[in-house]
Amino acid sequence: xxxxxxxxxxxxxxxxxxxxxxxxxxxxxxxxxxxxxxxxxxxxxxxxxxxxxxxxxxxxxxxxxxxxxxxxxxxxxxxxxxxxxxxxxxxxxxxxxxxxxxxxxxxxxxxxxxxxxxxxxxxxxxxxxxxxxxxxxxxxxxxxxxxxxxxxxxxxxxxxxxxxxxxxxxxxxxxxxxxxxxxxxxxxxxxxxxxxxxxxxxxxxxxxxxxxxxxxxxxxxxxxxxxxxxxxxxxxxxxxxxxxxxxxxxxxxxxxxxxx
Numbered sequence: 001x002x003x004x005x006x007x008x009x010x011x012x013x014x015x016x017x018x019x020x021x022x023x024x025x026x027x028x029x030x031x032x033x034x035x036x037x038x039x040x041x042x043x044x045x046x047x048x049x050x051x052x053x054x055x056x057x058x059x060x061x062x063x064x065x066x067x068x069x070x071x072x073x074x075x076x077x078x079x080x081x082x083x084x085x086x087x088x089x090x091x092x093x094x095x096x097x098x099x100x101x102x103x104x105x106x107x108x109x110x111x112x113x114x115x116x117x118x119x120x121x122x123x124x125x126x127x128x129x130x131x132x133x134x135x136x137x138x139x140x141x142x143x144x145x146x147x148x149x150x151x152x153x154x155x156x157x158x159x160x161x162x163x164x165x166x167x168x169x170x171x172x173x174x175x176x177x178x179x180x181x182x183x184x185x186x187x188x189x190x191x192x193x194x195x196x197x198x199x200x201x202x203x204x205x206x207x208x209x210x211x212x213x214x215x216x217x218x219x220x221x222x223x224x225x226x227x228x229x230x231x232x233x234x235x236x237x238x239x240x241x242x243x244x245x246x247x248x249x250x251x252x253x254x255x256x257x258x259x260x
Contacts, residue, residue: 004250010071011243014041017074018236025224033116033190034222040076043069081181084223092149093120093128096220099212101175104137105130105191112137113191114176118219132189140171153213155206175211176201
């Protein structure tokens with residue numbers, strides 16, 4: 001009965017962790033480019049009271065063993081990198097990746113981070129930046145006098161001046177793919193950084209070598225499915241209640257024992 005108290009406690013902790021993950025998904029249902037997470041669990045160490053195949057006194061061997069588990073624990077949160085809804089904004093520098101790939105963002109320390117959030121604007125110097133003021137890499141500077149900006153599906157950004165039908169300047173947007181995007185580290189602000197688990201970025205022109213294309217005037221919405229998250233929330237709640245009930249039952253049994 002004492003063992004049951006600790007086993008049920010790990011179940012309550014696991015249910016709480018799952019609820020934390022679901023809550024974060026729901027909190028970001030309106031975050032552009034957000035990818036929902038799944039909580040992953042494993043069963044804990046087993047106490048072996050009888051080893052499978054052990055010899056009995058009569059010479060027979062046990063076909064099964066006797067194991068008692070010690071509960072469960074969370075081991076990972078896995079990002080689900082499915083495509084979010086394409087939201088039309090008609091903003092010139094809003095871009096969405098249709099397919100695989102991440103935009104490259106230069107951080108203040110010079111390192112490169114990656115994002116699916118394609119809400120870009122020009123700062124006071126004409127440099128294309130994200131909502132946090134970080135520069136889209138490679139850096140692109142568009143003059144204030146530019147009257148038209150176009151972005152092709154292959155990521156070719158061109159700007160035009162008044163009275164001139166030819167492009168006054170152009171830049172090539174690059175996107176990055178990863179062999180294991182679930183291995184990217186989330187650092188907040190819609191940014192990821194590469195890790196040993198994600199592998200090195202494979203960068204290049206959108207639309208080539210498996211990279212998705214660019215859609216101008218669109219942003220990618222969150223891929224959180226509210227209905228699915230509500231079901232996960234109910235599941236976590238019921239599992240928490242069942243484990244708390246197991247603790248209560250074990251406590252009642254101990255009370256009976258002390259009354260003997």
